[in-house]
Amino acid sequence: xxxxxxxxxxxxxPEPNAPVRRYARANGRNRAIALTFVLLMVLSIYAGRIFDxxxxxxxxxxxxxxxxxxxxxxxxxxxxxxxxxxGAPLAITVESRNVTADQNLIADPAEAAARLAPMLGMDxxxxxxxxxxxxIFVYVAKGLSPEQWRQIQALKIRGIFSEKTTRRVxxxxxxxxxxxxxxxxxxxGSGGLEMALDRRLHGVDGSRTFEQGAAGQAIPSAEDxxxxxxxxxxxxxxxxxDIQYVAQRAIATRVKEAAAASGDVLVIEAKTGRVLAMATAxxxxxxxxxxxxxxxxxxxxxSEIYEPGSTGKLLTLAAVVEEGEGGPRSKIVIxxxxxxxxxxxxxxxPHGTIQRTMTGVMAESSNIGTILFADRIGGxxxxxYQRKFGMGQPSGLGFPGEENGLLPHPDRWWPTTFQALAxxxxxxxxxxxxxxxxxxIANDGVRLAPRxxxxxxDADGTFEAAPTVPGTRVxxxxxxRTMRKMLENVVTQGTGxxxxxxxxxxxxxxxxxxRVVKGRYSGYTASxxxxxxxxxxxxxxxxxxxxxxxxxxxxxxxxPVFNTVMKYxxxxxxxxxxxxxxxxxxxxx
Numbered sequence: 001x002x003x004x005x006x007x008x009x010x011x012x013x014p015e016p017n018a019p020v021r022r023y024a025r026a027n028g029r030n031r032a033i034a035l036t037f038v039l040l041m042v043l044s045i046y047a048g049r050i051f052d053x054x055x056x057x058x059x060x061x062x063x064x065x066x067x068x069x070x071x072x073x074x075x076x077x078x079x080x081x082x083x084x085x086x087g088a089p090l091a092i093t094v095e096s097r098n099v100t101a102d103q104n105l106i107a108d109p110a111e112a113a114a115r116l117a118p119m120l121g122m123d124x125x126x127x128x129x130x131x132x133x134x135x136i137f138v139y140v141a142k143g144l145s146p147e148q149w150r151q152i153q154a155l156k157i158r159g160i161f162s163e164k165t166t167r168r169v170x171x172x173x174x175x176x177x178x179x180x181x182x183x184x185x186x187x188x189g190s191g192g193l194e195m196a197l198d199r200r201l202h203g204v205d206g207s208r209t210f211e212q213g214a215a216g217q218a219i220p221s222a223e224d225x226x227x228x229x230x231x232x233x234x235x236x237x238x239x240x241x242d243i244q245y246v247a248q249r250a251i252a253t254r255v256k257e258a259a260a261a262s263g264d265v266l267v268i269e270a271k272t273g274r275v276l277a278m279a280t281a282x283x284x285x286x287x288x289x290x291x292x293x294x295x296x297x298x299x300x301x302x303s304e305i306y307e308p309g310s311t312g313k314l315l316t317l318a319a320v321v322e323e324g325e326g327g328p329r330s331k332i333v334i335x336x337x338x339x340x341x342x343x344x345x346x347x348x349x350p351h352g353t354i355q356r357t358m359t360g361v362m363a364e365s366s367n368i369g370t371i372l373f374a375d376r377i378g379g380x381x382x383x384x385y386q387r388k389f390g391m392g393q394p395s396g397l398g399f400p401g402e403e404n405g406l407l408p409h410p411d412r413w414w415p416t417t418f419q420a421l422a423x424x425x426x427x428x429x430x431x432x433x434x435x436x437x438x439x440x441i442a443n444d445g446v447r448l449a450p451r452x453x454x455x456x457x458d459a460d461g462t463f464e465a466a467p468t469v470p471g472t473r474v475x476x477x478x479x480x481r482t483m484r485k486m487l488e489n490v491v492t493q494g495t496g497x498x499x500x501x502x503x504x505x506x507x508x509x510x511x512x513x514x515r516v517v518k519g520r521y522s523g524y525t526a527s528x529x530x531x532x533x534x535x536x537x538x539x540x541x542x543x544x545x546x547x548x549x550x551x552x553x554x555x556x557x558x559x560p561v562f563n564t565v566m567k568y569x570x571x572x573x574x575x576x577x578x579x580x581x582x583x584x585x586x587x588x589x
């Protein structure tokens with residue numbers, strides 16, 4: 001049996017490019033898919049980023065954007081004023097303007113600098129550099145008056161703004177400058193009471209935070225946060241500006257006439273310790289402190305120490321009287337010279353052997369006589385009284401830069417120290433410390449801490465009296481009265497004649513001491529300290545000149561200054577003249 005197979009259809013011949021076209025179609029589909037995938041990936045990334053920016057970080061970015069537009073301006077507190085004892089302003093705060101710039105908004109820095117430089121008193125090239133850049137806030141000038149800012153504002157220079165601030169002004173110029181100190185460009189008290197009372201005077205600064213537009217202006221209805229500043233307290237001093245002025249003028253004139261290195265004057269109320277004047281020459285103007293001589297900016301009556309010389313004899317002789325070892329009529333024989341431990345002491349005027357009372361020793365300012373009276377109490381007792389009178393320790397004023405003076409302990413004395421201490425050498429004081437000795441005698445033997453502040457004044461006018469410190473008994477009232485009578489005889493019969501004031505009983509003591517410079521004696525300190533009215537003392541005036549070249553005696557150089565200042569102060573305060581004459585005590589026997 002044979003089998004039958006139907007014929008197969010003939011195979012077709014493939015076209016030559018068919019595989020290529022198939023590959024291309026497949027590859028095109030793959031690319032489309034890939035592109036679609038990439039596109040979807042990119043879109044998803046953007047969508048995620050948009051979601052992150054708008055939803056996740058939306059609040060934060062909005063705050064950041066707002067933060068870039070926010071600006072905080074300081075609102076300085078008004079610094080408290082400083083008044084004299086009568087309420088006259090010695091230091092006040094006035095409105096001021098700082099000029100600022102947004103460098104991005106200044107189209108032509110060269111032109112802006114050319115217009116601004118003459119008004120600001122600045123170098124045009126320097127100002128142009130300050131106006132050029134990308135900073136949105138730079139200071140251009142500080143401390144301009146409101147009128148100066150109005151003139152600058154009238155120029156309408158885009159990108160120039162102002163910042164409201166304050167400026168310290170001293171209406172009296174140099175008046176009491178060394179007591180007041182000054183306020184620096186940053187608004188910080190520097191020196192004097194401005195520094196000591198900075199926290200009270202400064203107050204609490206405020207601020208204003210606001211959203212600003214492209215031109216730097218505050219955007220209305222946008223966020224605006226205001227924190228009001230709290231003004232500082234005012235201070236009322238014990239100084240009397242009129243007495244201060246007379247004291248400054250008198251000492252400045254005498255420093256110039258005597259060709260002295262410096263000078264100072266103190267006026268103190270005997271029964272309160274209030275300082276009515278504290279003058280220094282040379283001085284400076286705190287309104288222009290940048291150009292001041294640094295050596296003239298300190299407060300010399302509390303910061304400069306020197307050996308008191310003969311004005312210190314009051315302390316020594318008061319100790320002798322208090323210890324019952326002498327009195328105004330006590331007699332002593334004074335040799336021409338006194339040699340001890342190889343050192344010879346002389347009096348300022350050569351003499352033979354003379355007989356003097358204690359009053360005569362003080363009136364003629366005898367070094368030898370003072371030593372001989374001091375022998376009666378000895379070194380340890382003398383040292384104790386020097387400490388009681390305040391030597392070698394703080395005065396109690398608490399002024400910045402105040403010196404304590406130098407008082408050697410007996411354990412450190414040389415064989416010649418005791419005799420030098422007796423007549424006012426070998427220890428150092430400030431003018432305020434030695435003036436306190438006379439205040440103690442004027443106040444019936446009670447030493448008071450000196451005071452410069454009467455009280456504090458709040459912005460609403462409320463007055464807060466400054467605390468007072470109880471006095472310290474140094475010698476008895478009887479001893480103090482005895483010493484005042486002896487001081488009167490210095491004026492009526494001795495070296496203190498330049499201190500006499502018609503109608504008033506005046507007690508005073510002169511001083512002419514050698515100065516210690518770099519461990520050696522060189523030049524002199526001329527001084528004159530006294531009290532009035534001596535029968536019921538109200539005032540103590542102390543005058544000192546350092547290193548005068550035209551003369552050196554305290555009576556000649558410092559005495560006339562004392563007279564001028566004391567006479568004016570008695571009249572200014574309406575202190576009645578004395579109703580009695582000064583007692584005349586014997587100077588010799």
